[in-house]
Amino acid sequence: MGNKYINQLNEQYLDVMKTIHDNSLEVGVPIIKDEGLDLLLAIINLKKPLTILEVGTAVGFSAIMMALNSNACIDTIERNKIMYQKALENVNLLNLNERITVYYGDAVTLELNNLKKEYDLIFIDAAKAQNQVFFEKYSPLLKDDGVIITDNILFHGYVERYYNKDLMEDVSKDLRALARKIDRFNQWLKNNKEYESHFLDIGDGMAISTKKMR
Numbered sequence: 499m500g501n502k503y504i505n506q507l508n509e510q511y512l513d514v515m516k517t518i519h520d521n522s523l524e525v526g527v528p529i530i531k532d533e534g535l536d537l538l539l540a541i542i543n544l545k546k547p548l549t550i551l552e553v554g555t556a557v558g559f560s561a562i563m564m565a566l567n568s569n570a571c572i573d574t575i576e577r578n579k580i581m582y583q584k585a586l587e588n589v590n591l592l593n594l595n596e597r598i599t600v601y602y603g604d605a606v607t608l609e610l611n612n613l614k615k616e617y618d619l620i621f622i623d624a625a626k627a628q629n630q631v632f633f634e635k636y637s638p639l640l641k642d643d644g645v646i647i648t649d650n651i652l653f654h655g656y657v658e659r660y661y662n663k664d665l666m667e668d669v670s671k672d673l674r675a676l677a678r679k680i681d682r683f684n685q686w687l688k689n690n691k692e693y694e695s696h697f698l699d700i701g702d703g704m705a706i707s708t709k710k711m712r
């Protein structure tokens with residue numbers, strides 16, 4: 499739900515984006531939370547990226563919102579065929595084909611030479627258990643002054659509960675395992691020597707990472 503007062507202050511979506519947003523939530527596509535989106539767009543307005551890489555397109559909601567709020571060319575990767583096709587449709591609908599390229603494939607194995615050599619911003623929002631794999635694979639494509647944003651680092655509160663050794667008896671084994679993996683990634687990122695990260699309780703939890711310059 500989020501904070502209604504804050505929501506009305508923030509810029510509202512185009513009608514067509516509101517439709518994509520609401521339809522996605524209705525059928526359970528895990529698109530970025532409104533508060534997370536506002537943070538992402540604020541960073542985009544500050545950073546003015548010209549190249550963006552997104553891992554995890556789903557139906558293209560976040561990619562399109564980033565495109566509408568920047569002049570960036572966006573490469574985005576999706577492994578689910580139905581999602582991929584829906585994303586292409588939505589990108590077409592908004593006439594953003596020239597600026598958004600959707601790659602159909604697994605981001606774990608995708609050949610890097612399909613992509614650009616350097617990105618101003620990388621948004622990691624795919625399979626949460628593989629955050630570290632994505633970070634290690636794609637961070638070499640980040641410009642020195644670039645930023646990496648990782649979504650869902652709190653995963654509906656399960657990561658904090660796991661960390662606090664909550665018994666989580668109401669939670670399935672799979673979800674517990676996922677919470678453990680996300681916590682491992684967060685701790686790894688915290689101790690990463692090359693990147694400085696800020697971990698925020700916004701949306702479903704987001705980490706903002708930049709290369710250490712000091």
Ligand code: SAH
Nearest residue numbers: 529530554556559560576577604605624625
């Ligand atoms: N960024 C989107 C939401 C992405 S949801 C938005 O906010 O609008 C996560 C998506 O990542 C799902 O569609 C899932 O199919 C995709 N995904 C998960 N693991 C992946 C992988 N290894 N490679 C490519 N896509 C992946």
Ligand code: MG
Nearest residue numbers: 530623649650
């Ligand atoms: Mg997400």
